[in-house]
Amino acid sequence: MPSRPATAFAIMSRADQRGALIRRLVRPAVQAMQAYHVPPASGMVKLDAMENPYPWPGELRDAWLRSLADISANRYPDPTAGGVKERLRREAGVPEGTELLLGNGSDELIQLLGLALGGADRTVLAPGPGFVMYRLIAGFTGMGFHEVALREGDFSLDEGAMLAAIAQHQPALIYLAYPNNPTGNAFDDNAMRAVIEAAPGLVVVDEAYEPFCGRSWMAAVADYDHLLVMRTVSKMGLAGLRLGYLAGHPEWLEQFEKCRLPYNINALTQASAAFALDHADVLRRQTEALKAERGRLFEALENRSGLVVWPSDANFITFRTPVGRAGAVHASLREQGVLIKCLDGSHPMLGDCLRVTVGTPDENTRFLGALDTALASV
Ligand SMILES: *Cc1c(COP(=O)(O)O)cnc(C)c1O
Numbered sequence: 001m002p003s004r005p006a007t008a009f010a011i012m013s014r015a016d017q018r019g020a021l022i023r024r025l026v027r028p029a030v031q032a033m034q035a036y037h038v039p040p041a042s043g044m045v046k047l048d049a050m051e052n053p054y055p056w057p058g059e060l061r062d063a064w065l066r067s068l069a070d071i072s073a074n075r076y077p078d079p080t081a082g083g084v085k086e087r088l089r090r091e092a093g094v095p096e097g098t099e100l101l102l103g104n105g106s107d108e109l110i111q112l113l114g115l116a117l118g119g120a121d122r123t124v125l126a127p128g129p130g131f132v133m134y135r136l137i138a139g140f141t142g143m144g145f146h147e148v149a150l151r152e153g154d155f156s157l158d159e160g161a162m163l164a165a166i167a168q169h170q171p172a173l174i175y176l177a178y179p180n181n182p183t184g185n186a187f188d189d190n191a192m193r194a195v196i197e198a199a200p201g202l203v204v205v206d207e208a209y210e211p212f213c214g215r216s217w218m219a220a221v222a223d224y225d226h227l228l229v230m231r232t233v234s235k236m237g238l239a240g241l242r243l244g245y246l247a248g249h250p251e252w253l254e255q256f257e258k259c260r261l262p263y264n265i266n267a268l269t270q271a272s273a274a275f276a277l278d279h280a281d282v283l284r285r286q287t288e289a290l291k292a293e294r295g296r297l298f299e300a301l302e303n304r305s306g307l308v309v310w311p312s313d314a315n316f317i318t319f320r321t322p323v324g325r326a327g328a329v330h331a332s333l334r335e336q337g338v339l340i341k342c343l344d345g346s347h348p349m350l351g352d353c354l355r356v357t358v359g360t361p362d363e364n365t366r367f368l369g370a371l372d373t374a375l376a377s378v
Contacts, residue, residue: 029139036136044339045366047357050181050209050316052237054286054360060279067275068268077267084270087277088245092231095222099250101257104264106208106232106244107133110175113204114141115259117172125171127157129182129347131206134175146171152349155183155310159191163198172201178217179209182343182355184312186213196220196227202252204228209314211236211287212294218247225249235315237283238276241269290315294358300368304375318343318355325378326352332374338367 012020023031041048056064085100094100103109110133114124118141126134128147138145148165151158157176166174176195179186196203205217207229218229228248233241243265246253276283294312301309301319308320321329326344333340343353356367 027140029142033136033139036132039339041339044334044337045359045363046339047359047363047367048339048341048355049239050235050314050357051239052235052283052286052290052315053363054237054289056282060282064272064275068271071267071271073267075267076263077265077270079262081265081270084243084265084273084277085245087274091277091280092245092247093216093218094247095219097250098221098247099253101246101248101253101260102265103244103246103260105234105242106206106230106246107137108242108264109230109244109246110134110137111141112256112259113173113202114138114143116256117202118142120144122172123169124173124175125165125169126175126177127162127180127187129155129343129350130175131177131181132346143172144169149349150180150183155180155185155349157187157191157195159188159194162191162195166195166198166200170200174199174201174203175206176203177206177208178215179213179313181208181314182316182318182341182350182353184310184314184316184318186215186313189215192217196224199226202226202228204230204246206230208232208235211284212291212315213313215313221247221249225252228252233273233276237286238273241272241276243269243273290358293361293364296361297356297358297364297368300364304371306375316355316357318350318353320352321354321375323352325375326354328378329371329374330354332378333367333370336370336373338370340367 081102085102088100101109103112114137120142123144123146124134124138125146125148127150129150135145146165146169148158148161150156174195176187176192203226207216208231210216210231221227221229228246230244230246232244294315298309298311298317301307301317306322310318326342330340330342341355343350343355358364
């Protein structure tokens, strides 16, 4: 046995020693965090994570697999991911004079921004209830986080409250998810513009659900040097690839690039995303089908008595069950093989709320049947 420095250490059990060392070394902000939990979903109708439920047509799948044969797995990938970038620029209508930064999912881009801007005197501001990663990542990149409540009732952006919080907290970074997760609505454009124009730092408009919304702030990136628009291929049908992108002024992105690890977009993702974007019409047709199903699902939920349903510009719908029943409804759905997201307890404004991702017609019908059973039994 190697000698131990402190005598007090020697009489501690091995587990106690390990615990003491963890408490001493791991940053307090990290110790205080909860890891992001992903529930098991094997064999379930999976409607909890805003995934596109449609596989590719067989022919397209075969062509994709053939395209992967050209990859040299022994070589590092293209460090700039130039081929993918070019296709994303075209697909998203990125304005001239604007650069793109790619991330391993937009989650990694949120982390990159935290690493570049982080510091104890730096605040991230976002409306809430909102996307949990903004707060989580602010926490472990050493930034303060301030949430401004959305309006009760319709979850609209409270312009007055946002402007007051901006004046008070002088945020280095503001996130506006457009449409917002988990409420599903795209905020009023005049309120958005007022926030963007009042911001003393950067504003990121997170357009993860743009394919289902149709409205976008991408063109405005050319008008405001401090405006960044973030998107991802996840919700449009490529969640497994992990690819997000941030559009903004080249001088800002040049700084963020320094915090990006080289080769963060792997060769399989680069080739697969390039292939998929060359066949984006297939994904667009799937998106249209999901938008139609969103309408049917919304109506069906509205027709069930006792539920409050919020209109959605995204590929999910958030609704409220009768008081105190969300947990039991969620559990009953799970027992019936349908996995959705329970929002109850995640935020004061989301009591009794559940969130369902729009699936295939068959999946949605199964969900609605299971929901009726759940509502009747709990
Ligand atoms: C899903 C989601 C993301 C994360 O996207 P990835 O590219 O899969 O990391 C970002 N923002 C919002 C609002 C989301 O709902």
